[in-house]
Amino acid sequence: MIKVAVMGAAGKMGGEVCGAVLADPGLDLVGAVDPAVLDKEIPQALLTAGITVLPGKEGLDAVAIDVMVDFTTADAAVENVLWAVENDIHSVVGTTGITEPDIKRIRGLADSGKANVVLAANFALGAVLMMKFSETAAGIFDQAEIIEMHHRGKLDAPSGTAIETARRIGEVPKASKVPLSDEREVKGSRGGRLGGVQIHSVRLDGLVAHQEVIFGSTGETLRIRHDTINRSCFMPGVLIAIMAVASTPGLTVGLEPLLEI
Ligand code: NAD
Numbered sequence: 001m002i003k004v005a006v007m008g009a010a011g012k013m014g015g016e017v018c019g020a021v022l023a024d025p026g027l028d029l030v031g032a033v034d035p036a037v038l039d040k041e042i043p044q045a046l047l048t049a050g051i052t053v054l055p056g057k058e059g060l061d062a063v064a065i066d067v068m069v070d071f072t073t074a075d076a077a078v079e080n081v082l083w084a085v086e087n088d089i090h091s092v093v094g095t096t097g098i099t100e101p102d103i104k105r106i107r108g109l110a111d112s113g114k115a116n117v118v119l120a121a122n123f124a125l126g127a128v129l130m131m132k133f134s135e136t137a138a139g140i141f142d143q144a145e146i147i148e149m150h151h152r153g154k155l156d157a158p159s160g161t162a163i164e165t166a167r168r169i170g171e172v173p174k175a176s177k178v179p180l181s182d183e184r185e186v187k188g189s190r191g192g193r194l195g196g197v198q199i200h201s202v203r204l205d206g207l208v209a210h211q212e213v214i215f216g217s218t219g220e221t222l223r224i225r226h227d228t229i230n231r232s233c234f235m236p237g238v239l240i241a242i243m244a245v246a247s248t249p250g251l252t253v254g255l256e257p258l259l260e261i
Pocket of ligand 1: 007008009010011012013014033034035036037040071072073074076077080093094095096097120121122123124234
C-alpha cells in the first residue's frame with residue numbers, strides 16, 4: 001500500500017483527492033493537512049473515514065509517508081515540496097502559479113536523488129491530450145489564441161494550463177503571425193501575450209475549468225477544446241501520478257511521460 005498525505009485537504013481539490021485516495025484499495029491515506037481546517041467544511045469522505053485534518057504539517061512528523069499530494073497555493077506548495085524532499089517523501093503537485101525560479105529550485109532538489117516530484121498544471125487526461133494536439137497543430141498553423149474559462153474563485157490568471165499550452169505552442173518552430181492590435185477604448189481587450197500566443201482569461205460563476213485553443217490560417221480555423229464538468233476529472237491523473245512518482249526519478253513536469261505519449 002502506498003501511504004499518502006494530502007496538503008490542502010479542506011480545499012476543493014484536496015478534498016476530492018482525499019476521497020479518491022480513500023476509495024483506492026492500493027492507497028492508504030495517512031495524513032491530511034490544512035491550516036484553514038477550522039474555517040472550512042471538512043470533506044465528507046474524511047469525516048466518514050474518521051480522519052482528522054491537521055492544521056500544520058508538523059503534526060505529520062511521526063507519520064510514515066510515501067507520497068505527499070499538494071493542492072494548496074503556490075507559496076505553500078513550494079514550502080511543502082521542500083519539506084517533503086528533505087524528509088525523503090515523493091511529491092505529486094497540482095498547485096498552479098509556481099514560478100519558474102521555484103520550479104528550478106524544486107528540480108535541483110529532486111535531482112539530488114532523495115525524493116522525486118511530479119508537477120502537473122492539469123491532471124485531466126483530456127487536457128493533457130489537448131496540449132499534445134495543440135503542439136501538433138502549431139507545426140501546421142501559424143496563428144493561435146487561447147481562451148481559458150474558470151470559476152470566479154480561481155485566483156491565478158492566466159491558468160497554469162493556458163501558460164503551459166502557450167509555452168508549448170511557442171516552442172514549435174513556426175513563426176506566429178498573430179497581429180498586434182490597435183486597442184482603443186478598452187485596454188487589455190486582446191488579452192495577454194505569451195510565446196507569441198494571445199491568452200484570454202474568463203472568470204465566471206457557473207464555469208468549472210474549460211479551455212479552447214483556436215488555430216487560424218487562410219480560410220480555416222481549428223478549435224481544440226476541453227471541458228471539465230466537475231473535479232472528479234482530475235482524479236485518474238492524480239492517482240496515476242501517485243502510483244508512478246516513486247519510480248520516476250527527479251522532477252517530472254506534466255503527465256505525458258507517465259502516460260507514455
Ligand atoms: P482551495 O482554495 O479550495 O484549496 C486550497 C487549500 O489549501 C485551502 O483550503 C487552504 O487553506 C489550503 N492551504 C493553504 N496553505 C496550505 C499549507 N501550507 N498546507 C496545507 N494546506 C494549505 O483551492 P483549489 O480549488 O482546491 O485549488 C488548489 C490549487 O490547485 C490551485 O492552485 C488550483 O489552480 C490548482 N488546481 C490544479 C489542478 C490540476 O489538475 N493540476 C486542477 C484544479 C485546481
